[in-house]
Amino acid sequence: MSDTNPESSNFNALNTDVTESILSLLPIPSLVRFSSVSKLWRSIITSLPPSPSPSPWLFLFGIHNTSSFHNQSFAFDPLSNSWLRLPFPPSLPSLHLLGSDRFLFTTAPRFSFSPFLKPNWRFTSPVPFPRINPLLAVFSSNLILVGGVGSIGGLVNIDDRSPVQIYDTTLDSWQLCPPLPQSFPSAAHESLSSALCKRRFYVFDINSSFISSFSLDTHTWSDVQTLRPPGLLFAFLNSCGDDTLVLGGMCNSSDRGFSFNLWRIEEGSMEFSEIAIMPEALLFGLVGGDNEDEDDGNRFRSLKCVGAGCLVYVFNEDGHKKYPACVCEIGLENGGKCRWRSVPPLPSPVNKFHKLVSFCSTVSITDVFHSDATHIGA
Structure with missing residues (x-):
């Protein structure tokens, strides 16, 4: 025009x-x-x-173990209620891909990172303790790596507990700090959830409900506590805003049956207060059927929760269901209400993947305009 x-x-x-x-x-x-x-x-x-969008986007990177041709990546913009199809990051092995706060990371063959919408990979100096699937976060001009597993002769060494590793992007240097407390039954990324809040990096075990936090200032771990609301089956920890922790998890209680709940967590005391319950129609829309079909919670095990800012996304990682999702807008101030809604289906075609990398992040117009993202529409 x-x-x-x-x-x-x-x-x-x-x-x-x-x-x-x-x-x-x-x-x-x-x-x-x-x-x-x-x-x-x-x-x-x-x-x-280039101010970031106030409503964080949901990013999904689907990885196929044997054929990179089948890899796909998508981003959901909650303001336009639409998906964008993204070009899958080129060049580097995808099996060890991670994402956090506007960046993608890969741990092999060397640790490297890149803006998620404008691939420009930067290799770091060698990691003192190479990790597979560590927890990871971005703060100031630094990165923090916690947990993960090492390998011996190509075999995973689950007993290897490495120090916390902090990378200074300015100096291209690594600093070693005390490792994740031994109370955690596993250092594997798949069984842990994490959140960055008020200069503390929180680690929560999805199944055991153990929680501890690492101070970014003193480089020390807090005592391990148990964070388990009544009836909790499994849960994920998220940071909403700069000073709020939110736990999202699956419950089974005698009065409600199966439900997906959100709780606000008080720092220090780890006391929790319920702030939202997913509408039943949305919950069973994520897994199919209704609450009378099964009397156990196994079919909910493919649900995952990621959040940032005022939004928490819940989605099904089972590729056969094409990753149905819903989102909750959290009103934490002045008695604000929480609002749930479904997310439109992913744009077809959607491949079946062996691994799904998911995270939330704010996005600016600069990020998108100079990328190859394609708008799909609602």
């Missing part, structure tokens, strides 16, 4: 500051589409301040 198109002439006549204010309210996928309207709009959109 040209600059003289009558449909855009009135909008083009607006003051540039007014135009920027209007465009800044739009979802990012809409901005990507509108950037093709005219040269003026493209110029304004590309010059918008």
Whole structure:
């Protein structure tokens, strides 16, 4: 569309500051589409301040063990209620892929990281203790690696407890700190959940409900506690905002039966207060059937919960169900209510994967505009 198109002439006549204010309210996928309207709009959109979206996106990276051709990646924008199909990160082995806070990481053949929408891999200096599937977080200009497993002759060594490893991206150097407390039955990523909150890195065991936190200032671990609301089967820890911990987990109680609940967690005391329960129709829509079909919780074991900011996503990792999902917008202040809604299906075709990497992250227009992401629509 040209600059003289009558449909855009009135909008083009607006003051540039007014135009920027209007465009800044739009979802990012809409901005990507509108950037093709005219040269003026493209110029304004590309010059918008790169402030992150207030509503974190959900990212899914599906990995096929034997054929990289079947790898796929997607991102869900909650403001436009739509998915984007992303190009799968090229060049590096995908089996050891991790994601956190606008970055992708791979632990093999060397530890490296890249912005998730603009692949530009940067290798770090050698990791003192190479890990498979560690917990990972980004803070300031540093990375923290906790747990994971090592290998001996290509075999996983589950008894190997490595130190916490902190990487300074400015100095390209690693610092070793005390390892994850031995009370945790496993250091494997699959059985642990983590959250970064108030300069502390929390580690929660999904099954045993053990929890401990690592201070980013003193480099020490807190005492191990047990965080288990009544009837809890398994749960995942998330940070919502900069100062709030939220536990999302599957319960089975005599009065409610099976339910997926969210609790707000008080730091230090680890006391919990219930803030939301997923509507039954959404819960059984994630796994199929109704609550009378089975009397055990095994069919819920493929559910996973990830969250950031004011959003918590719950989805089914079973590829045969094409990853149905729902999202809860958490109102933690002034008695705000929590609002659940379903997420549209992934855009077809969707392959079957052996591993699914999932995480939440804020996104800016700069991240998307200069990537190869394709808007799919609601």
